[in-house]
Amino acid sequence: MVSLAEPEKRSRLVRVRCTPAELERWQAVANSRDETLSGIVRRLMDGTPEKVRVPIPPADARLVRQVAMVGNNLNQIARVVNEARVIEAHADARDILGHLVIIERTLSKLVQEASA
Structure with missing residues (x-):
């Protein structure tokens, strides 16, 4: 206790x-x-x-830069969601889905580069 x-x-x-x-x-x-x-x-x-x-091992500068880009995309999504509070319009939903696709592509590139 x-x-x-x-x-x-x-x-x-x-x-x-x-x-x-x-x-x-x-x-x-x-x-x-x-x-x-x-x-x-x-x-x-x-x-x-x-x-x-x-x-802490040294980090690859390219990797850090790409992770920062992913963080930036997440911040943009959070800002949109916080401003809208509730997604009411389909246009907002499409915008957020677009951001999520960008994040998915960025993460895929990140994994490919880290694996190379």
């Missing part, structure tokens, strides 16, 4: 003496792991495992 109580506020401070070089090195380690120095100390003292972050 998940507790809905607010987490206890961290109000105590722990001091650690170190040299300027140590502090710089420790801060560099924290930055390289995308963590705070306080977070690393808490994790080590509590014995909780380090979060493993899977790197």
Whole structure:
């Protein structure tokens, strides 16, 4: 069961003496792991495992561009539907179907290019 109580506020401070070089090195380690120095100390003292972050692979610029085009088409459809709220006229329905055909063709091209 998940507790809905607010987490206890961290109000105590722990001091650690170190040299300027140590502090710089420790801060560099924290930055390289995308963590705070306080977070690393808490994790080590509590014995909780380090979060493993899977790197995001680089994306093909053409693929990103085509996905953006699909997103643009979806936004246009959403705008039409939100403006009309209810599709009453057949002309609106044909317009939306036309947009859906464009999205289908774009996705087909995307799959073909990704498979090549």
